[in-house]
Every structure is written in C-alpha cells, then in structure tokens.
Amino acid sequence: MTTDRPSLLLWTLLWVMMGVGCATSLQTPSTRRPYDRKASVLHPEVVLHRNMTTSSVDLYLSVNRSELLYSRASASSPFVAQLQIELLDTSWTVVDTAWDHTPSLLRLRQTWRGLGVPAWAECDVTDLQRNTSWSTRRFLGPSDGFGARDVLAWSELDKWAVRPDQATVNDTLRLMLPSALSQRSEGEVAWLLYHVTPPKSLPPPPYSGTRVRWDTLTPVNVGQVVADSMIVVQVAEGLTLFELASNELAIHVHGRQPRFPELGPAPSLISPVRYIATRAEYNKLKQATHPKLALDEFWLACGRTPNKARNLLQTYYDRVEEANHAFSGLVDGWKTDRGMVHVVFGIPQRIRRDAWNEYWVYGEEGTTNALTFHFRRKTTPYDDNHFVLQRSIQFRSAWDRAVSAWRNGRVRAN
Numbered sequence: 001m002t003t004d005r006p007s008l009l010l011w012t013l014l015w016v017m018m019g020v021g022c023a024t025s026l027q028t029p030s031t032r033r034p035y036d037r038k039a040s041v042l043h044p045e046v047v048l049h050r051n052m053t054t055s056s057v058d059l060y061l062s063v064n065r066s067e068l069l070y071s072r073a074s075a076s077s078p079f080v081a082q083l084q085i086e087l088l089d090t091s092w093t094v095v096d097t098a099w100d101h102t103p104s105l106l107r108l109r110q111t112w113r114g115l116g117v118p119a120w121a122e123c124d125v126t127d128l129q130r131n132t133s134w135s136t137r138r139f140l141g142p143s144d145g146f147g148a149r150d151v152l153a154w155s156e157l158d159k160w161a162v163r164p165d166q167a168t169v170n171d172t173l174r175l176m177l178p179s180a181l182s183q184r185s186e187g188e189v190a191w192l193l194y195h196v197t198p199p200k201s202l203p204p205p206p207y208s209g210t211r212v213r214w215d216t217l218t219p220v221n222v223g224q225v226v227a228d229s230m231i232v233v234q235v236a237e238g239l240t241l242f243e244l245a246s247n248e249l250a251i252h253v254h255g256r257q258p259r260f261p262e263l264g265p266a267p268s269l270i271s272p273v274r275y276i277a278t279r280a281e282y283n284k285l286k287q288a289t290h291p292k293l294a295l296d297e298f299w300l301a302c303g304r305t306p307n308k309a310r311n312l313l314q315t316y317y318d319r320v321e322e323a324n325h326a327f328s329g330l331v332d333g334w335k336t337d338r339g340m341v342h343v344v345f346g347i348p349q350r351i352r353r354d355a356w357n358e359y360w361v362y363g364e365e366g367t368t369n370a371l372t373f374h375f376r377r378k379t380t381p382y383d384d385n386h387f388v389l390q391r392s393i394q395f396r397s398a399w400d401r402a403v404s405a406w407r408n409g410r411v412r413a414n
Contacts, residue, residue: 032350035326035342038414042067042134044125047161049152050117050140053179057112057121057140058152059087060161065106069130070098082128087112088121093128107160119143146249152176153253165328167235169255175231175242181249182228189228189244194219196239196382198331202274203340206373206395211388214330214380239330239382252382256332261324263317266292272320272334273298275344276406303409312406315413319343329383337389341373344402347414348373358387371398 033039044063051058063083070079079098083106084091090112112121121140126133141147153164156172167173181189196219204210219241225231233240235255242251263269270285273295277285281298288294296309303309320334323342327333334343341360348360356377363370373395375387405411 036347037322041132048138048149050149052117059110061108063106068127084126084128086124117143150178151251165254166256167253168258169235169237171235173233177229188226191225191242193223193225194241195222198238203337205399206391207393261321266295276403302407308409329385338387
C-alpha cells in the first residue's frame with residue numbers, strides 16, 4: 001500500500017478552488033464581522049446529505065429551543081414557536097409546541113427533491129415570531145463526481161446525523177457511502193485508512209519568528225477497508241482519514257472531546273490560559289492538586305474583585321468557544337492562529353477576506369492607530385480551514401498591551 005499523499009493535496013486544492021473551504025459554510029451575521037457569533041440569536045446545527053441517485057438533499061436540523069420565541073394565544077393554550085426552513089427552492093413551515101418535558105433540542109429532517117444534482121445549497125432558518133433569520137451556503141460537491149456531503153455520518157451516541165469534522169471521541173459513526181459508488185465500481189471498493197495526530201504545541205505570539213510546522217506531519221497508515229455501502233468506525237482523537245484507492249473521494253473524521261465546542265472540567269480550562277499567563281503561572285496551574293481552585297485564584301488575581309474576575313473568565317471562555325465554532329480543523333479552533341488572536345484581542349471592527357486571505361482590522365481602518373492582522377490560507381491535505389498569521393515584530397507592543405489588559409481586569413465583552 002502506498003503512503004504517497006499527492007492525491008489528498010489535490011482534493012484540498014479542489015475544495016479551496018470551489019469555494020472558501022469551511023469559511024464558505026460559516027454562518028455570517030455580517031460581512032464586516034463574520035465571526036461575531038453573538039450578533040445572531042439563532043445558531044442551528046445543519047447537516048446536509050446529497051443523494052446523487054435520487055437527485056435529493058436531506059437536511060438534518062438541530063436548534064436549541066431556548067433560542068426560539070414561544071408564545072401562546074391564551075392562558076389555556078400551549079406555548080408554540082414557528083419556524084420557516086428554506087432549502088434551495090423549497091420551504092417548510094414548522095410549528096413546535098413546548099411541553100413540560102420537551103427536550104432542549106428541536107430536531108427536524110426535511111428532504112429537497114429536484115431535477116439534477118446541485119453542487120451548492122443555500123439554507124435559511126427563520127424564527128417567524130421573532131423575525132430573526134440565520135443562513136448558510138454549503139458546497140455539496142461537484143456535479144459530476146463525489147463530494148464529502150455525499151457521505152452521511154450517523155452517530156450511535158446521538159442517534160442523529162453529525163458533521164464528521166466534529167465527531168466525539170469514542171463515539172461510533174456509521175458512514176453511509178454514496179449508493180452510486182457501488183454502481184460505478186468494478187470489483188471491490190477499497191479505502192486506504194490513515195491517522196494524523198494533531199500538533200500539541202500552541203501557536204506562538206504574533207511577534208514571534210517561530211512557527212508551528214504542519215508540513216512535517218506524517219500520516220500513519222493503519223490499513224485498508226473494503227466497503228461500498230457503509231463504514232463503521234470508532235472515533236479516535238485526531239484525524240482519521242478514509243481515501244478511496246481510486247482517489248475519487250476522501251472522508252475526514254475529526255475526533256473532538258465531549259461537550260465540544262465548549263470546554264470540559266477545570267483541567268481543560270487551564271490550557272487556553274497559556275496565551276495570557278506567564279510560563280511560571282501556567283506550569284503552576286498545570287501541576288495544581290486542585291485545578292479549579294488554582295484557576296479561580298488566577299482569575300481573581302487578574303480581576304482584583306470577584307465580580308470582575310467572573311466577568312473576565314466568562315468573556316475569555318466565551319471567546320474560546322467562539323473560536324472553536326469558527327476556526328476548528330485539524331486542531332480545535334482556539335489553538336489556531338486565528339483562534340489565538342480572537343481570544344486575546346476579541347472581534348475585529350472589520351474583516352476583509354477572499355478565498356486565500358483574511359485581514360482583521362482593529363480600530364479605524366486607514367488610521368495610524370489601526371491594527372491589522374493578515375492571515376493566509378495554507379493548503380494542507382488534513383485541514384481545509386487552516387490559515388497562517390503573517391507574523392511581525394511590529395505586533396510586540398500591541399500584544400503586550402492586550403495581555404496586560406487581561407491581567408489587569410480591563411477587558412470587556414465584545
């Protein structure tokens with residue numbers, strides 16, 4: 001079995017050329033502030049599955065009921081919410097009734113049927129009673145070939161369709177393969193199986209000359225799978241990669257920790273603090289016998305008062321979670337260059353971007369006080385959402401001021 005990787009790089013380049021990778025499917029409340037998650041009330045999770053054989057697209061929608069506006073016509077009537085869902089040229093209106101033991105998540109499945117196989121799909125979700133909308137545009141795959149969304153990942157843990165790039169470690173996924181695959185194939189359908197361990201180190205500060213080297217990552221060849229309808233896999237930490245031996249399709253399964261994109265218990269809350277803690281403070285936190293108590297003491301020292309410390313902590317970890325939503329790929333979003341800047345500096349006043357670049361502007365653009373970070377897309381076979389910060393020693397003073405603001409309790413929520 002070969003361990004040569006040029007075919008995967010071609011898949012990555014195809015994905016970038018067809019759109020803006022994951023950025024294409026990011027839900028953007030504003031073109032100027034695309035990562036301002038709090039600008040939108042609605043944050044549904046959408047999984048799209050394209051079926052080339054039946055010329056259909058399945059929509060799996062999950063939305064937290066706490067984000068919907070429920071009202072009732074009279075004191076004796078139940079509380080109801082109304083959703084309008086649009087996919088391509090089809091729309092559905094859904095009325096949801098809230099009872100005493102209604103689950104927190106509202107889950108819906110709808111199917112679009114049409115002529116031909118779409119390469120792109122637009123989806124809009126509207127809370128009719130609140131008059132609030134959310135939208136996304138997703139690349140499904142080439143019209144004449146297979147794409148990642150021709151594969152449906154079904155979670156045995158959630159009993160629901162999930163995004164393979166946000167699978168939970170130790171969950172069992174059933175990867176439902178395109179039915180057209182067996183029709184096109186002659187003989188056995190062989191998949192090459194690889195595993196990639198994400199880099200452990202955090203990104204260096206914006207002024208540093210050091211960089212995390214992703215070009216040295218080596219996939220471990222762990223065997224071959226023969227399947228033409230379904231692959232069953234237990235999710236491992238890191239990236240598990242399935243590639244058709246014919247190079248027609250690649251499936252990326254990223255193993256995330258439970259509760260992702262949120263963080264877990266106190267030990268997992270310590271690692272992100274590295275951006276603003278000294279080396280000695282960080283080592284002390286990592287070695288603490290009582291991590292929660294040690295973390296509380298760190299934030300109390302920054303905020304000076306319990307109320308300020310609580311606000312600092314909330315703002316910091318809100319940004320970590322926002323970064324996980326927007327920038328995750330081979331590593332969790334807060335561990336990326338964009339995640340680091342987002343956590344420490346917050347949401348920029350403006351973002352200018354194209355398929356290969358993002359410019360984050362803090363302050364009034366064009367003035368001497370404006371601070372601009374340039375992130376450039378880095379093509380890699382393992383991550384279609386990887387951007388590298390163009391570092392400069394000129395960022396040293398801005399970084400020091402931002403870290404000092406955290407350590408002196410002067411940071412406020414965006």
